[in-house]
Amino acid sequence: MLVFEKISHYYQNRCVFNDFCLEINEPRVLISGPNGSGKTTLLMLAAGLIAPDAGKVSFNQQSVLTTESKQHIGISASKVALPGFLTVAELLDFHQRQFDCEPNEHWLTEFGLKQYWHTKVDNLSLGNYKKLSLLTAVMHHPSLLLLDEPANGLDDKARLALNLLLSDYPGQVIIASHEAIAAEHQQVRHIQLQRSEPAPL
Amino acid sequence: MSYWQFRLRLYNASLTQWLDSIKQLSMGIVALFPLALPALIFLPFVAWGILADTSSENTLYLNTLWGYLLFIYSWMLIQRRGVLATQHRYYIDSLAVTDVKRRWCETGLIVYSANILLLGPLCLLLLMVYGAADRLFIFPLVHIVEQLTPILGLVALASYYSVCAVRVSKLPWLSLLILPLSAIPMADEFAKTQWLVLWCVAIIIERQLPMPSFSLGTWPKGIFRLQLQADLHNPRSEGLRFVALLLMTIMLGIMFNGVKHEAQSYVAGFLSFCAALLMASSLFDSQALLRLYQPYFSSLPISKYVLQSYCLLYIGIKALPGLLLLSYVNLFSTMHWALWLLFYVASLVGILYRPKWFFISPIMSAIVVFLLMSIKS
Numbered sequence: 001m002l003v004f005e006k007i008s009h010y011y012q013n014r015c016v017f018n019d020f021c022l023e024i025n026e027p028r029v030l031i032s033g034p035n036g037s038g039k040t041t042l043l044m045l046a047a048g049l050i051a052p053d054a055g056k057v058s059f060n061q062q063s064v065l066t067t068e069s070k071q072h073i074g075i076s077a078s079k080v081a082l083p084g085f086l087t088v089a090e091l092l093d094f095h096q097r098q099f100d101c102e103p104n105e106h107w108l109t110e111f112g113l114k115q116y117w118h119t120k121v122d123n124l125s126l127g128n129y130k131k132l133s134l135l136t137a138v139m140h141h142p143s144l145l146l147l148d149e150p151a152n153g154l155d156d157k158a159r160l161a162l163n164l165l166l167s168d169y170p171g172q173v174i175i176a177s178h179e180a181i182a183a184e185h186q187q188v189r190h191i192q193l194q195r196s197e198p199a200p201l
Numbered sequence: 202m203s204y205w206q207f208r209l210r211l212y213n214a215s216l217t218q219w220l221d222s223i224k225q226l227s228m229g230i231v232a233l234f235p236l237a238l239p240a241l242i243f244l245p246f247v248a249w250g251i252l253a254d255t256s257s258e259n260t261l262y263l264n265t266l267w268g269y270l271l272f273i274y275s276w277m278l279i280q281r282r283g284v285l286a287t288q289h290r291y292y293i294d295s296l297a298v299t300d301v302k303r304r305w306c307e308t309g310l311i312v313y314s315a316n317i318l319l320l321g322p323l324c325l326l327l328l329m330v331y332g333a334a335d336r337l338f339i340f341p342l343v344h345i346v347e348q349l350t351p352i353l354g355l356v357a358l359a360s361y362y363s364v365c366a367v368r369v370s371k372l373p374w375l376s377l378l379i380l381p382l383s384a385i386p387m388a389d390e391f392a393k394t395q396w397l398v399l400w401c402v403a404i405i406i407e408r409q410l411p412m413p414s415f416s417l418g419t420w421p422k423g424i425f426r427l428q429l430q431a432d433l434h435n436p437r438s439e440g441l442r443f444v445a446l447l448l449m450t451i452m453l454g455i456m457f458n459g460v461k462h463e464a465q466s467y468v469a470g471f472l473s474f475c476a477a478l479l480m481a482s483s484l485f486d487s488q489a490l491l492r493l494y495q496p497y498f499s500s501l502p503i504s505k506y507v508l509q510s511y512c513l514l515y516i517g518i519k520a521l522p523g524l525l526l527l528s529y530v531n532l533f534s535t536m537h538w539a540l541w542l543l544f545y546v547a548s549l550v551g552i553l554y555r556p557k558w559f560f561i562s563p564i565m566s567a568i569v570v571f572l573l574m575s576i577k578s
Contacts, residue, residue, distance in 0.1 A: 049499045070502040080496040083427060085434030090426065097423050098501045 001025050002046055002144060002172070007055035009041060016041050020055070024174065026189040028166075031176040033193030039176035040079060042193070043146045046174065047075040059144050071099065076130075076137035077148035084122030088113060088132060091121055092139075099140035107135060110161040126153035134162065143171040150175060204298055208286060208306050212314065215283030244452075245269075245317060249325055253352040259388040261455060263396060266355065267381040268451040270362050273318045274377060275444045277311070277366035278437075284310045284367050307367070315363040322355045347394070354397035361404065372440075375407035376400060382529075424503075424511040425518075431490050432519075438486055439519070446479055446523050450530055457532050469532045473541040474567055476527060478560065480520045481548030487512040488556065513549065520545070540570060 007020040016038040031039050044050045045057050048064030057064045059072060082091060092103045108114055111131040116124060124132065130153045137145060151159055166173055202210075251257045251265045277284075284307060286293050293303075312319060329352060330337075337345060365373060380403045384396065391399070421429065432439050453472045457465055491498060491508065498508060527533060533541070547566040551559030 044496070047500060049496045067502055067504045070500060073500070075500055077496075080500060081494055082497060083431070083494055085430050086427065090430065094423060094427055095501075098503060 003058050005056045007052045009052045027172050028188045029174040029191060030188050031191045034195050037193035037195040039193060040077060040148050043077055043148050043176050047073050047146050072143045074137035074142035075146040076133040076150060082121050082133060087118050087120055089117045095136050095139060101140040103139055111158060127155055130154055131158055145169060145171055145173045147175045149177050205306050208310060211286040211289060212283040212310055245321055249321055252355045253325055255348055255351055260385060262393055263385055263388045264451050264455050268448055270358055271377055271444055271448055273359050274362040274366050275441055277315060277363050280314045281367050284314055311363050311367055319359050319363055322352060322359055326352045326356050350394045371412050373407060376403040425515055428515045442479060446476060449475055450526060454530055454532060469537045470540060472532060473537045474544050477541050477544035478548050478563055480523045481545050483519050484516050484549055484552045487516060
């Protein structure tokens with residue numbers, strides 16, 4: 001269970017979350033809201049990639065800021081830039097060594113990434129970069145999968161593959177998106193975020 | 202705005218960007234060595250004196266020539282993007298400008314950017330020819346050639362490396378590294394003219410040979426591979442650091458051989474300080490890499506301390522070529538090696554904990570060492 005306890009987070013003078021509390025138990029969650037409402041920030045907080053200014057985020061009673069918790073969390077977001085100077089093969093090799101896991105051959109084939117094996121990450125198209133990012137997020141089979149706009153830049157075939165991946169995924173999946181990608185699947189909790197206005201100086 | 206003015210504007214904009222990026226480092230250097238800047242300005246004049254003089258010692262001549270060419274090559278390499286307007290390449294190529302005009306503009310920009318380093322020796326050559334105009338027909342041709350060869354060689358080689366840095370992607374590994382390193386120990390075996398001919402032969406050979414390349418294969422793995430790939434992807438920073446170390450070693454090596462025996466230890470001590478600072482500054486690149494991909498690294502199950510330890514270990518391994526160079530020139534005694542280690546560790550600590558003021562900790566340790574040595578003596 002993912003729990004946000006009295007979270008406050010600011011970007012300069014703008015308050016994104018103020019005493020924000022949320023418990024997420026459902027296996028599939030769709031977070032939506034207008035631009036700047038804090039969808040990506042919520043995912044980054046959930047992944048422990050940014051520390052909140054106040055409050056605590058925990059997954060299965062463990063703070064997401066600990067190194068151990070990373071083993072149970074996977075994230076794909078444009079803010080989590082992958083090292084562009086590595087080739088796809090090198091990045092996957094590096095990633096699997098860190099998580100002590102194997103890349104899933106099935107998803108590599110499904111996403112059509114094998115043909116870009118020796119291409120530098122920087123030279124990938126937007127769609128292929130997204131596929132690689134998704135692959136690194138699911139590679140270690142995390143119990144909590146966080147996806148920011150996962151369908152962005154994907155072609156029809158890759159969207160189909162993504163839908164298959166999401167429907168069969170055994171862990172908890174939280175998606176931040178404008179599109180109702182996960183809404184087609186079983187029992188999805190919908191969380192709507194509102195944009196907070198900047199505080200006057 | 203003419204095409205030439207447009208290209209000049211692009212060059213100036215690129216130079217301004219670069220100067221902005223090194224502002225902090227330059228301020229650090231000026232703060233550290235207030236007298237270094239005027240001394241640096243006068244260095245080319247000293248070098249021209251040595252390089253134009255037929256009676257200068259061969260070792261000194263070769264060392265100075267190597268340092269000068271290395272400097273002009275690196276200086277032009279830094280400005281390459283500005284001269285070629287790489288950032289706006291596609292726009293430039295879309296303009297209806299003939300190839301001849303484009304090449305002439307680029308050549309003009311090369312001369313403009315090489316500036317005093319290229320025009321200085323050329324003016325000196327013209328002055329020498331003008332000054333000796335009345336004697337040109339009195340002395341035998343061999344004598345005149347002998348007198349003018351060193352400065353002619355300098356003009357030719359400086360022009361070649363200025364153009365090479367901008368237009369040739371191949372690095373001059375043979376003529377600017379292997380040849381001088383192996384030539385200096387046997388500098389007196391040949392005359393200056395012969396060395397210049399050999400230098401030209403080395404240039405011709407290196408242009409024919411493919412660049413020595415190596416494949417990483419499957420080793421190293423993990424974080425070391427990631428860091429190594431980052432360096433290979435952007436080799437400019439490490440390359441320039443090594444060139445700076447080479448230049449510093451050459452200049453202080455010349456000084457070391459020129460001063461009295463009692464003063465040599467101080468020169469070596471100064472070299473140990475500068476070399477340690479320069480080699481430790483590699484940690485800035487590692488820290489920048491960690492910052493650039495901070496969200497990705499945070500998503501990995503590795504603690505910040507483990508990641509930092511790997512970085513430090515990698516920096517230590519990267520210092521090995523520099524250490525090999527320092528041991529090859531053989532200026533250090535055991536005490537200087539110990540000093541190098543002290544300054545190196547102090548710089549690393551400074552970069553880790555106070556990156557903006559990293560030079561304070563090596564300076565403090567240098568002051569403590571200086572005081573201890575004064576008390577002892």
